[in-house]
Amino acid sequence: MPGADVAVVNDLTAYERIKKIIGKSKCKAVVVPKWISQSIDCWRAVLSTPKFLIFKKMKRQIRESNAKERTPVTSPKAKRKQEDINLSKWECMRPTPDICENQNLVEALKVLQEQRYLIGEQMNSDAYARAIASIKSYPNLIDNINQIKELPNVGEKIHSLLIQFIETGKIIMVNQILNNENYKILKLFCGIHGVGPTTAGKWLKEGHKTLEDVEKHVKLNNAQKIGLKYYHDFNELMTTEEAMDIFETIKKQILNLDEGFVVTAIGGLRRKKESHNDIDILVTHPKGLECDLLDELIPLLTNKDIVVETIVHYDGNIGTSSSSDNHFDHFNKWYGVVKSPLTGKYRRLDLVMTTTKEYPFALLGWTGSKMFEKSIRRYAAEIKNCKLTSHHLLDLSKNEMVECQNEEEIFEYLGFPNFVQPEFRNC
Numbered sequence: 001m002p003g004a005d006v007a008v009v010n011d012l013t014a015y016e017r018i019k020k021i022i023g024k025s026k027c028k029a030v031v032v033p034k035w036i037s038q039s040i041d042c043w044r045a046v047l048s049t050p051k052f053l054i055f056k057k058m059k060r061q062i063r064e065s066n067a068k069e070r071t072p073v074t075s076p077k078a079k080r081k082q083e084d085i086n087l088s089k090w091e092c093m094r095p096t097p098d099i100c101e102n103q104n105l106v107e108a109l110k111v112l113q114e115q116r117y118l119i120g121e122q123m124n125s126d127a128y129a130r131a132i133a134s135i136k137s138y139p140n141l142i143d144n145i146n147q148i149k150e151l152p153n154v155g156e157k158i159h160s161l162l163i164q165f166i167e168t169g170k171i172i173m174v175n176q177i178l179n180n181e182n183y184k185i186l187k188l189f190c191g192i193h194g195v196g197p198t199t200a201g202k203w204l205k206e207g208h209k210t211l212e213d214v215e216k217h218v219k220l221n222n223a224q225k226i227g228l229k230y231y232h233d234f235n236e237l238m239t240t241e242e243a244m245d246i247f248e249t250i251k252k253q254i255l256n257l258d259e260g261f262v263v264t265a266i267g268g269l270r271r272k273k274e275s276h277n278d279i280d281i282l283v284t285h286p287k288g289l290e291c292d293l294l295d296e297l298i299p300l301l302t303n304k305d306i307v308v309e310t311i312v313h314y315d316g317n318i319g320t321s322s323s324s325d326n327h328f329d330h331f332n333k334w335y336g337v338v339k340s341p342l343t344g345k346y347r348r349l350d351l352v353m354t355t356t357k358e359y360p361f362a363l364l365g366w367t368g369s370k371m372f373e374k375s376i377r378r379y380a381a382e383i384k385n386c387k388l389t390s391h392h393l394l395d396l397s398k399n400e401m402v403e404c405q406n407e408e409e410i411f412e413y414l415g416f417p418n419f420v421q422p423e424f425r426n427c
Contacts, residue, residue, distance in 0.1 A: 192211075249306065250263075251263040280352070360404045361391055
């Protein structure tokens with residue numbers, strides 16, 4: 001559409017097809033069809049909303065690609081040789097960016113992974129997740145079959161799907177899933193904070209199909225009530241600008257109480273993701289003042305109309321630190337809802353308190369991604385005979401705790417050749 005401000009494409013339109021269609025146009029952004037209805041609902045063009053700008057970065061890459069085609073290649077970033085590519089089976093060993101060279105393929109496989117998750121096939125979902133992580137870490141555009149032969153954690157079935165994508169630019173099952181009514185309903189229900197596939201499947205079997213059905217006919221717990229109340233805001237991804245603004249607002253209030261607090265953005269913010277579901281903050285203090293911080297901070301933030309809801313407050317005695325899930329640890333933490341000073345939207349906030357001694361381990365555990373954390377803990381156990389949690393590192397062969405002053409020392413003790421920067425832990 002020459003001269004248009006916006007080009008609308010299907011989420012899974014192949015890269016080369018998009019390049020041919022809009023590569024030389026003057027449109028400002030490439031969006032998915034859902035953008036149209038959302039813009040109508042909001043009475044404005046919601047171009048700042050990350051989930052509709054799936055191909056914004058691709059648009060920039062296409063323009064850069066066209067420029068390179070007209071200019072002799074002198075950039076040092078050439079296509080990596082296969083023998084120079086990290087093909088470790090351990091996700092934590094492979095640098096993995098948020099947005100990769102094969103993002104279209106990743107997005108297609110994510111639909112299959114999510115569908116398996118929604119119907120309760122966790123093992124199959126995990127298999128797709130590991131294959132996706134492998135592809136995300138691959139530094140070159142995958143455009144021939146030989147490239148995928150040595151990809152780690154890619155089974156025969158997923159291998160055949162990769163061949164299909166290379167040959168046709170799509171995976172047939174993806175559109176079938178996206179058009180499946182049960183898939184749409186399960187995804188809708190799982191969009192409610194506090195609802196997983198088991199609960200969503202139960203509601204579907206009971207005949208519920210809409211959020212209105214759930215609100216009228218289902219008895220919800222506190223987290224689910226809040227999730228339903230703020231459903232649309234919770235499911236609209238935040239820009240990094242908005243997430244950082246919330247972080248800085250909370251950090252300022254904490255430091256006003258005592259300048260000795262160490263306040264760190266964790267989760268997707270620390271991994272430098274392009275968009276965010278929530279904000280995670282880790283807090284410690286050299287004198288141990290983090291122990292009582294939440295009792296003072298939450299009423300303060302509530303009085304300032306920053307905090308609007310408390311989802312749950314863990315006192316530090318719930319769960320077990322031996323779990324690979326960092327949500328089941330012994331930290332004093334608060335999950336709730338804040339009103340964004342920048343947009344006025346309601347966003348989820350997680351506050352985690354830790355001691356200075358445990359800070360490096362908490363920082364590693366809560367930075368993520370989930371796949372990275374599972375992988376590094378498995379690696380520690382199977383290769384180094386160590387038990388790594390968000391609280392400590394235990395060397396089982398010596399039966400002694402390993403003291404670490406920072407993340408770098410943890411990676412060094414586990415024998416990593418290099419420190420993995422947070423922005424490359426997006427597996």
